[in-house]
Amino acid sequence: MATMHLWITGKVQGVFYRAEAAEMAKKLHLNGWIKNADEGAVEATVSGRDEAVQQFIAWCRKGPKRAQVADVVVTPKPDDGLLGFQVIR
Numbered sequence: 001m002a003t004m005h006l007w008i009t010g011k012v013q014g015v016f017y018r019a020e021a022a023e024m025a026k027k028l029h030l031n032g033w034i035k036n037a038d039e040g041a042v043e044a045t046v047s048g049r050d051e052a053v054q055q056f057i058a059w060c061r062k063g064p065k066r067a068q069v070a071d072v073v074v075t076p077k078p079d080d081g082l083l084g085f086q087v088i089r
Contacts, residue, residue, distance in 0.1 A: 003032075003047040003079040008060055010070030012042045018087045020064040021056075025085040028052040035088035047079050 008017070018034045021044065025032065030048035037043045046056050063069045 001048065001079065002050045002053040003045065003077050004053055004057065005075045005077045006042075006044040006046065006057065006060055007037075007073040007075075008042040008044070008063075008069060008071070009040070009073075010063075011066075011068040012063060013040055015066035016064050017042055017067050021060065022085055022087050024059050025056055028056055030056055030085055031082045033082065033086050033088050045077065045080065045082075046085075047082065 013036050018036065021034050025046060028048065030046050030052055032044060032046040034042060034044040044060070046053055057072065057074055060072050061069055
């Protein structure tokens with residue numbers, strides 16, 4: 001099991017990034033959350049099987065069709081025990 005914090009920059013707000021990321025996380029059976037950050041970035045925490053977390057990170061590096069991802073900073077973190085995946089507004 002792995003838990004990672006992601007800081008995603010580029011054109012990632014207003015392009016359905018959070019909604020599509022949540023769909024991907026649910027398909028991969030991951031737990032966590034995703035939200036817009038004040039600086040125009042998107043922030044997420046994801047927890048689950050190592051290979052599923054890596055697939056999610058790979059998706060985040062591309063994002064949805066209208067996104068232009070500049071960078072994804074991935075930092076390991078302790079599991080916070082969340083169940084399910086939610087979009088924080």
